[in-house]
Amino acid sequence: MMESPRTEDSGRPLIECAAVCKHYPDFALDVTLTVPENTIVGLVGLNGSGKTTLFRLLTGLAKADDGSCRMLGQAADTLPVSVKEQIGVVLADTGFPAVFTPRDVKRILAAFYNGFDPEYFDALVKRFSIPPDKALETFSTGMKARLRVIAAISHHPRILLLDEPTAGLDVVARNQILDLLREYMETPGRSILISSHIASDLENLCDSFRLISRGRILLAEDMDVLRDEYGYVKVPASLARSVDLKGVVCRKTNPDGSIEALVSDRQFYLDNYPHVLVERGGVDEALLLFEGADAVIDRNPETEITRKGKETR
Numbered sequence: 001m002m003e004s005p006r007t008e009d010s011g012r013p014l015i016e017c018a019a020v021c022k023h024y025p026d027f028a029l030d031v032t033l034t035v036p037e038n039t040i041v042g043l044v045g046l047n048g049s050g051k052t053t054l055f056r057l058l059t060g061l062a063k064a065d066d067g068s069c070r071m072l073g074q075a076a077d078t079l080p081v082s083v084k085e086q087i088g089v090v091l092a093d094t095g096f097p098a099v100f101t102p103r104d105v106k107r108i109l110a111a112f113y114n115g116f117d118p119e120y121f122d123a124l125v126k127r128f129s130i131p132p133d134k135a136l137e138t139f140s141t142g143m144k145a146r147l148r149v150i151a152a153i154s155h156h157p158r159i160l161l162l163d164e165p166t167a168g169l170d171v172v173a174r175n176q177i178l179d180l181l182r183e184y185m186e187t188p189g190r191s192i193l194i195s196s197h198i199a200s201d202l203e204n205l206c207d208s209f210r211l212i213s214r215g216r217i218l219l220a221e222d223m224d225v226l227r228d229e230y231g232y233v234k235v236p237a238s239l240a241r242s243v244d245l246k247g248v249v250c251r252k253t254n255p256d257g258s259i260e261a262l263v264s265d266r267q268f269y270l271d272n273y274p275h276v277l278v279e280r281g282g283v284d285e286a287l288l289l290f291e292g293a294d295a296v297i298d299r300n301p302e303t304e305i306t307r308k309g310k311e312t313r
């Protein structure tokens with residue numbers, strides 16, 4: 001059986017999805033995922049792949065048709081307040097009413113969370129140059145996004161669920177948020193599940209990532225393994241029959257007969273095939289190849305584990 005991503009071998013699971021299923025008329029989600037403490041997991045997938053649906057299941061906003069999600073060991077659809085207190089959430093396309101000011105937001109959070117830290121909130125608002133008394137309708141996209149993350153983090157939760165927290169932001173604003181998330185993780189016992197369309201954000205922040213496609217997680221890997229060992233290879237049509245596609249994770253055959261593939265052992269190709277283009281395989285390459293692939297090997301060990309568990313039940 002394949003190992004889980006190496007950085008996640010130890011640590012209590014804070015976020016768990018066990019074969020959780022959600023069906024819509026034109027879409028089906030079926031996900032198994034574990035995020036242990038002290039870990040940042042990135043969720044990557046194209047538009048409509050199911051990222052927001054998964055966040056909605058984890059926050060109890062959507063109810064699973066089968067399987068289950070657990071947060072801090074408790075069923076996600078019936079979380080007690082004591083557990084909700086320990087979760088911070090940024091959901092895509094949500095926010096506070098436009099007429100609110102950051103000071104209003106602070107009052108609401110203080111009423112909602114016992115653990116809300118007003119001094120920390122004020123310090124972050126100041127650090128990110130957010131005007132405390134202006135209505136949010138006057139805010140730029142970046143200011144609103146920063147405030148959403150500040151609001152999610154100011155009660156010192158143990159878990160952060162962040163659906164596209166950096167969407168629409170420039171590089172400075174994105175880096176500010178990523179730095180804040182790194183600081184957040186300096187306290188032991190925490191974890192983050194974060195989705196983003198920006199591969200570099202996830203590559204620089206996360207310990208591991210999950211690639212979700214059409215509602216299923218097809219690849220689960222450590223970020224440093226992806227960076228150090230995986231490769232993108234392009235085999236010209238003339239060599240397509242002679243190259244041993246060792247360690248291929250997914251493969252796409254182009255109309256001209258050339259083959260593009262994501263492989264788990266870049267060095268093998270560098271050593272053996274001097275005429276094959278070999279580059280580092282990043283999150284973007286993985287996404288592009290998985291979407292156009294004509295062959296995919298399921299590289300999500302967690303799915304395998306849960307399926308086996310189900311079969312033996």
Ligand SMILES: Nc1ncnc2c1ncn2[C@@H]1O[C@H](COP(=O)(O)OP(=O)(O)OP(=O)(O)O)[C@@H](O)[C@H]1O
Pocket residue numbers: 024025026027045046047048049050051052053054092
């Ligand atoms: N309430 C709903 N009713 C019907 N279909 C839905 C509902 N919510 C989501 N879907 C469908 O489920 C699929 C996955 O949507 P989801 O929002 O989870 O994707 P996503 O990966 O977050 O996409 P994006 O990156 O564009 O935000 C889409 O096809 C969407 O139309």
